[in-house]
Amino acid sequence: MSNAFLRKLSEFASLSDEDTALLQEACSEPVVVPARHDLIREGDKPGPIFVIMEGWACRYKLLPEGTRQITAFLMPGDCCDMHASVLSAMEHSIATITAARVATINHARMEELILTRPTLTRAFWWTQLVDEDTLRAWIVSMGRRDSLQRVAHLMCELYVRARNIGLTEDGRFEMPLTQAVLADALGLTSMHVNRVLRKLRLGGVMELTAGTLIIADICKLVSIAGFDDNYLHRRLRRAA
Amino acid sequence: MSNAFLRKLSEFASLSDEDTALLQEACSEPVVVPARHDLIREGDKPGPIFVIMEGWACRYKLLPEGTRQITAFLMPGDCCDMHASVLSAMEHSIATITAARVATINHARMEELILTRPTLTRAFWWTQLVDEDTLRAWIVSMGRRDSLQRVAHLMCELYVRARNIGLTEDGRFEMPLTQAVLADALGLTSMHVNRVLRKLRLGGVMELTAGTLIIADICKLVSIAGFDDNYLHRRLRRAA
DNA sequence: CGCGTTTTTGAAGCCCCTCAAGTGTAGTGG
DNA sequence: CCACTACACTTGAGGGGCTTCAAAAACGCG
Structure with a gap:
């Protein structure tokens, strides 16, 4: 299975052939992005959902003094901003670290998947919750x-x-x-x-x-x- | 409006009378919990959704050396673990700080609301995303x-x-x-x-x-x- | 009033930062 | 093929921010 997104989701849920096909198609046109390139910047209106198919990326925030804090690393199979369209502006930036292949899924398409494919919806929830627990694990690390x-x-x-x-x-x-x-x-x-x-x-x-x-x-x-x-x-x- | 949960959600979305009534009813039977009392502990199977109606609580994690790291404060109107049922075990504990009135919503009821009330679903997403951005803001604080x-x-x-x-x-x-x-x-x-x-x-x-x-x-x-x-x-x- | 908890303050020390210089290592162009 | 450059890595010396250990004062509650 060459699709890292599928590989990751099927780790949690057993996807039907139809689910698999829908996902496969949804991220079938990845774009190659050079290293150290912003996918989206703090203050921007939320864009489409990004799925990292290959390479590394990170979420980060720049501080007034010029320092930077990375809040998450994104690896193949990771997706970002599943529901960010609800918000009016991004609170952080996302940038590639290496050159990367990145697929985009627009929100209408994602909403459709969520409304019609309960297994996928649960799998998306799982990734979201894992990401959240990872943020908390980072807080624990930094604090203690x-x-x-x-x-x-x-x-x-x-x-x-x-x-x-x-x-x-x-x-x-x-x-x-x-x-x-x-x-x-x-x-x-x-x-x-x-x-x-x-x-x-x-x-x-x-x-x-x-x-x-x-x-x-x-x-x-x-x-x-x-x-x-x-x-x-x-x-x-x-x-x- | 005495219901802190309603007050908070209506800050983001304009809820219809029906939405309001459904929410009102869903958390109509809050329980009084004494101060410094665990609502749920790390390792437990995820329980119902907790909604803090009054008082303060926090998410925290205990480390082997006996130190503690708090990862979030919960105030009236805040709810936790909207979709945690997807996971098999809690990765952190939640405890009251003061005495608190806490409502619980079981997952079946929540799922029903999410499937049938799109405005509420969006409002729930908003709270989730705000919580996530708050976690990231804490990481930035601790790091830089x-x-x-x-x-x-x-x-x-x-x-x-x-x-x-x-x-x-x-x-x-x-x-x-x-x-x-x-x-x-x-x-x-x-x-x-x-x-x-x-x-x-x-x-x-x-x-x-x-x-x-x-x-x-x-x-x-x-x-x-x-x-x-x-x-x-x-x-x-x-x-x- | 008495007792536990919380707050307050001090002294000493360590962890990590700042500043600074020097050493690879990969890529570029002559 | 080798200078030149840019960038990442490495190492050292000194300082400061926060911790640790310790103890006293203030508060709140029975």
């Missing part, structure tokens, strides 16, 4: 975990999410995030992220080089992070 | 604001939310949160929250005593916080 735990926790989250969509192999996966990007997500400076990564590397826990994360000791990593993947609400649990 | 800005920002948020449901009068409102509770929400210690509050008091910005917040200089407060209430997505803007 130190930098080492915080980095470890994010690495665990991204690893599990990558694994769920079949992007890992044998404790490693491609994670094209610079230390500056990680810092913007973790509420740290890139210099400090660098020091934390060194510590994890020297401790034989994990190594992040050239855009790939290699987890040497997943048990140590999970234990440092205090990671519990419940918040990602997976039905199936596969081995690492 | 220092303690003074963070406290100021939270006070702004709570003041605007209280004002929206008619709980303020002339720059003041009842905010029954201890410094320890604020600390658990802000990712600080109660000692440091105390020092920040003193600074704001001595600066003639605001004063928090005996469970009421008195804002002396709203402009200063907003400017310290870098507060912008867009994320609460209000349609109407009333004067303070």
